[in-house]
Amino acid sequence: MEQFLQQIASGLANGAIYACVALALVMIYVSTDHINFAQGEMAMFSTYLSWQLMTWGLSFWGAFVIAVALSFVMGVAIERLILRPLHTAPILSIIVVFIGLLAIFNSMAGAIWSYLIKEYPSPFPKSSFGIAGVIGSHQLGVVIVTLIVLGLLFAFFRYTPLGLAMRAAAQNPQMARLVGVRVDWMLALGWGLAASVGAVAGIMVAHIVYLDPNMMAGILLYAFASALVGGISTPAGAVAGGFIVGVLENMVAYAGNQIEQATGIYIIGNGEKLTVALIIVIFVLTVKPAGLFGRVVVKRV
């Protein structure tokens, strides 16, 4: 039982990370119909920035805030300088740009900070945080921080005029212009926010997966799966999808271990987590192509 709870707890902690990256993907997807393949590498780069700031003597949270803010600027700059000139380009050109960005961030991080795996600290006190036997202090901290960030984002989009303008710009850019919304800037802001959310995910997960230029590769895959399971066009769905995939992959491994213990036959274990999770994703999409929480968009012709 204790092991079961532990697996759920660690699934939720992983899921929180997937949820953040999935939300970052969805934020760009809903306004531009593009999947930013470089989202994970941007988050990795932000994590290195925070690490660098800490080695220069900043506290964890000081580095956290500055790295998230820098990521926002980086996201806005990428949209304005690289993607804006391509806004009428065919989809394949944009995909090539995303892959290019992925490679650039990856090798830039390698060149600046080397490919050696680094330890990354956890800001959460070990002794007084967490619930003994169920959830570790870092995992609990990750869940809390990401829930706060997701809550702030939700409040921003739901209750502020700027958030409303961003939603309107994503939904119907032409009409948004006709009520005076500066749509181009809304897209850039969306990129900035996505980069910031990604940075939070990177900084939170680095203690678990260690810091290296390839740390986000697997996580981006999970996040993509999460977004698809929840519904790529619904931000709340993508967040829910993140937690579902996180818990699911641990449950798969847990069930496999239980079966092995009971029967001595090895069917699935930790190594097959990703495979099984992706099979489930494919299954969900076969049955519900718009994702669990997505709506099928019907266009009147």
Next chain:
Amino acid sequence: MAALLEVKELKAFYGQTQSLYDVSFDIEAGGITTLLGANGAGKTTTLRAICNMVRTTGAVRFDGREIAGLATEEIVRLRIAHVPEGRGTFTSLTVDENLRIAAYTRRDKAGVQADLERVFGYFPRLRERIQQQAGTLSGGEQQMLAIARALMLKPRLMLLDEPSFGLAPLIVLEIFRILRRINDEENVSILLVEQNAALALDLADHAYVLETGKVVMSGPSSVVKDDENIRKSYLGY
């Protein structure tokens, strides 16, 4: 009286295809002007060209200021409200959000609230639907929402693209009555594009007739309405 909007030698292009050739007209401040013509004559394109939503050349002067070449959103911020073809409803937003989006840059909450009340005065039905998702409104209600949203911009000029499209005759009459009131009470000039020429000529005080991207004739509505040649040749009724 000086013209509020002057359009001179306006040309518009979709890609390589030219769809407006030398369209010129004036709109008097405070008046209602209508653009008439058959399908494909360039009525919608003219409205889109004024707001720089298509590639254009030529001069567009609003209140003495050259606005051709400004970005669409900047033109709108000069208080030119465009109610587009198809109503442009933000379907996943609520009615309330659809209206407030037009005031999102404003910081005076009391002023925005007062404008909402003013707009609900014209369209009481929208108040009943305020928290409803806008995509679930009927066609007539969505048209009312589109006009109401335009009013939230406190426009000096409203461009209306076929407000009667796809609506039941009774609803159309109601909307046209409201447009008359808006013109009277808000001191808003209106440029109206309509397929329904009879209806448009009743509302407007001046009319321009377009054919294949050119202005072929113009005059006071009463004159255009009574000219049998024009009616038969261009308006088809």
